[in-house]
Amino acid sequence: MPAKSTNSPKQPLATARRNRDAEVLRAAIEVFSEKGYSAASVQEVGDRVGLLKGSLYHYISSKESVLYRIFHEAHEEARAIMDAVAALELPPRQHLYEYLRRLTLWYLANRQRSQLYFTEWRYLTGDYADVVRKERREFEGYVRAIIVRAHVDGTTRPDLDTMLASFAAVAAVNSVLVWFKPSGSYAAQHIAAEIAELACALVFCTSRTPDIPLPPSATTVPGLRG
């Protein structure tokens, strides 16, 4: 009936399909978050969006493929942030700050999805696991590369352990997923700016804690090397 439409006959269907796709993915994020991936079923995802078994399999070939898509699309969005901030060509400290600030905002806007990533990614197998592992390395490598560059430039303390510093900086950012309460009094912009500043401080602080005179017995722990 809409004679004036410039769409080809197939386009509205394809659009509807795409929309349901996004809807199915959102429902899967909710169901996996509430029940845990291993306890959740594909049918529960279908129930949430009102899809019966037959049509559900047009959207979901397997439970694992949905989990994979959730993570893969999250990584595409994270990569867009990495690229956008890299394009600003900032010095290392500002580069790290601005990336972690935007990443924190993304986490806060996508909390369920981000939390799923950290708790459920171990359920992926085979090629799915390989791709997500590769993406995870890219994600972690981005922060590490900034810190290594700063270390080489001499803008960090000389004895900084760049690997541990990148783990700790990322951990500070990831922690918002644990303690952030949407009902709390903190604004997202404040949290993002302050967490990014704290993570930068951890990397770029040049002063060290003064030595503490301790008896040798205070530093040994049973069952640990070194």
Place this chain on the structure above:
Amino acid sequence: MPAKSTNSPKQPLATARRNRDAEVLRAAIEVFSEKGYSAASVQEVGDRVGLLKGSLYHYISSKESVLYRIFHEAHEEARAIMDAVAALELPPRQHLYEYLRRLTLWYLANRQRSQLYFTEWRYLTGDYADVVRKERREFEGYVRAIIVRAHVDGTTRPDLDTMLASFAAVAAVNSVLVWFKPSGSYAAQHIAAEIAELACALVFCTSRTPDIPLPPSATTVPGLRG
């Protein structure tokens, strides 16, 4: 028959009981870690230490009581670390450093137990949950109190958000549970010293990241306040 024993007749039994208690708790930590608390059964814990259903209930009154004991005993050990470091009467930065260094070593020596705490504590209910929540507040409050003291003393930057700083410092330490590999090349003492230093840097760094000129569009995120 051991006529020369100075133990009362009941003591060997009591000792055996105590030993089995510790053994049952260790087995529960393993089983809960491997299967997750909700999927694990008390009988699986019994199987691991060779206890039949009847005698198992002398040691375990309920699955939840075991989870509670695991956390409660972990907290007692953490409290011993807090007290020992407080007794050194160090200035705030050294106080924070030495506490986080020892806490990291404790995590590395008790990895399964510490991981359980962070992933499974939400399964506790009623009084058990109340006690563990109180202990958690004590644990988090210890770091917060050191940072607040430093902030009041003027040894941090004046605009430090002490709450976010304590979250981030604790997150840096907790992260060892995620990335530490016992087979890796890092020695526990190096990790503990460096992670404590990084967490202190985050709190005590007085320099700030220089401003980044950005268009206002770069700072808005859909779906977020502030």
